[in-house]
Amino acid sequence: MNKKTLNEVNVSGKKVLVRVDFNVPLKDGVITDDNRIQAALPTIKHLVKNKAKIILLSHLSRIKTEEDKSKKSLAPIAIALEKAVGQKVVFVAATRGAELESAINTLKDGEILLLENTRFEDVKNNEVVKAESKNDPDLGKYWASLGDIFVNDAFGTAHRAHASNVGISKNIKESCVGFLVQKELEMLAQGVDKPAHPFVAIIGGAKVSDKIGVIDNLLTKADKIIIGGGMAYTFFAAQGHKIGKSLLEADKIDLAKEYLQKANGKIILPIDSANATEFKDVAPSFSGVDLPDDVMGLDIGPKSIELFQKELLGAKTVAWNGPMGVFEMENFKKGTVAVCESIANLKDAFTLIGGGDSAAAAIQLGFKEKFTHISTGGGASLEYMEGKVLPGVEAIQNK
């Protein structure tokens, strides 16, 4: 990796601004899943141990109105962090100003401070100004002025150019990636850029349009691309099959044809389908790739599961993004579960899940430990798989 990493920076006695991802799910002010807090601990603990003055910045959800602010404070997160890290966390209920500045200036080495939700800067006096989300240059400059070093450890927002990542990086003398971002980048590089072959990619989810970039990029890198989920039906249509009432992106049929031609046999499509007459969790009927007019395909069928399992055998690298069907419905989750299980059970393979629904499915099914890496950032890992530059990483200093 060409970006400076935390181990390469002397943080002792310095004011270190750290962009973390504490965008945790909250229900009535209670954190329902603290995975993201746990994921930030290695970087925070390293900074404590090495006697930095630690200033944490994070967003929480989206802020569109002044009322949103009362429900989206980082105050409960400061309490959870205190427990997780085992030391006091100073919470300042502001994103700028004299109180914040004096709290930072009285921090001792090894102490931790957390600012209020960075996206509070998106709304000022009831007006949506998006200072954080549109990377207002003054805001990035101001936050940068509060510290000596910037550490970006928020992979979940690395695909966005915001004031709290790109803005600070561009205005501070020294910057690096934190341990979480470093690991994500190393894993994605190994899985996508330097894969051991055979490399099998499995792409699913609702729409072709969401995954065009991924298919495009992986066509040049993978040995096979297995396509499932709602997007498979647009490919069926491109092959001239009847798809009944299934999800169809009519304007992507030509593109699907183009990919099938370009792929030269690399694209593997389902060979059967589990269907329902409505978008409902009912016992499925099954068909081949020509569906009756009155049904919609909601999952891959048993023959496709078998085919995909066969295609996965012997893979040395597998990258998976997107479910094989409507896995939220009990009757239509079989394809996703089977694919997840097959990847998890591969021996001697580097297995990568690109966040989002597939990551949630793997964790829910108890396979978390069986994958080489499950990305914490759905959008960011998807953009990485598309071969795009992540602005939050790009803005960090090179080694």
Ligand code: AMP
């Ligand atoms: P994505 O965010 O693009 O990965 O899409 C995930 C969504 O695709 C999930 O909510 C699934 O329910 C949905 N999905 C997967 N397969 C189908 C299908 N055959 N028909 C409709 N929706 C689907």
